[in-house]
């Protein structure tokens with residue numbers, strides 16, 4: 001039995017992440033094999049020609065679940081009746097640009113998109129912000145969409161989680177599926193804290209704490225953390241372009257788990273509005289471990305953080321508070 005089609009918007013649709021993401025979404029990786037979709041593709045006017053090419057390729061993929069594709073530069077058209085929003089498009093950081101300049105350009109974009117979501121999207125729309133600075137962009141977007149619950153705005157740290165999982169799997173020499181519950185805390189930036197303290201690794205068929213499987217505390221605190229934090233830069237150095245295929249896969253993973261739920265005994269990391277859990281500042285979009293059921297996420301409670309972890313959370317939380325203050329000062333200027 002096929003469901004009624006749902007509207008899904010992808011912004012930055014002519015860009016490189018969208019180029020991989022659209023295929024995953026349109027072939028059923030996110031909303032499942034019984035969920036037809038209408039794709040609404042937003043980009044800026046100069047990109048409409050490129051977007052037309054993407055639309056041609058989507059048609060040529062001959063995907064049965066894809067009922068309609070609507071390319072547009074108009075947020076009103078893009079956000080109409082959407083149930084899911086992948087906000088990928090953002091102003092990229094250019095050379096010599098300060099964080100304030102980057103925030104300023106993005107506050108404008110996410111204000112417009114928040115307002116359009118507020119007016120035209122479904123009230124239960126699930127919004128994933130990928131475009132950087134993702135956490136603060138999600139916060140701004142939610143601020144301008146007051147009729148949509150704050151819980152419906154999230155930022156992507158799933159790529160960092162997937163990277164962290166891959167590092168542990170390689171270190172212990174097990175398949176990636178044997179590693180679970182690695183956490184990314186805080187901001188999707190170089191202050192993020194990739195944390196394997198609560199992770200599990202299945203070795204020879206037996207689940208064990210990652211710390212015991214890795215048997216190298218020094219590696220976990222130093223090499224592991226900095227490799228994950230700097231992985232984006234390493235990909236740029238090698239590919240001369242930023243992570244795109246892996247970012248698209250992570251966006252698909254994030255939205256799939258949000259719609260379809262997390263597996264038993266497993267949690268995933270998502271940037272969500274902070275309630276102050278684990279000493280994180282309240283009211284910023286902070287990445288926490290969450291479990292998801294019936295489309296609702298819940299922050300995992302009761303994990304014991306050591307002093308090292310507490311200090312790392314403090315650093316990334318402080319950065320998010322600073323970004324929030326700067327973003328608000330831009331809005332109020």
Ligand code: NAI
Pocket residue numbers: 011012013014015016017018042043044047088089090091092109129130131132133134156157158159160188242243244247
């Ligand atoms: P890209 O430059 O290839 O594509 C971005 C697209 O967004 C362009 O087509 C551009 O025209 C469009 N765009 C710009 N302003 C727009 C607006 N106001 N409305 C609609 N579209 C708009 O960039 P790419 O590689 O696809 O990356 C997109 C974003 O994702 C960047 O901000 C990047 O930093 C971020 N990113 C985030 C990750 C995460 O883990 N959260 C991982 C990797 C990238």
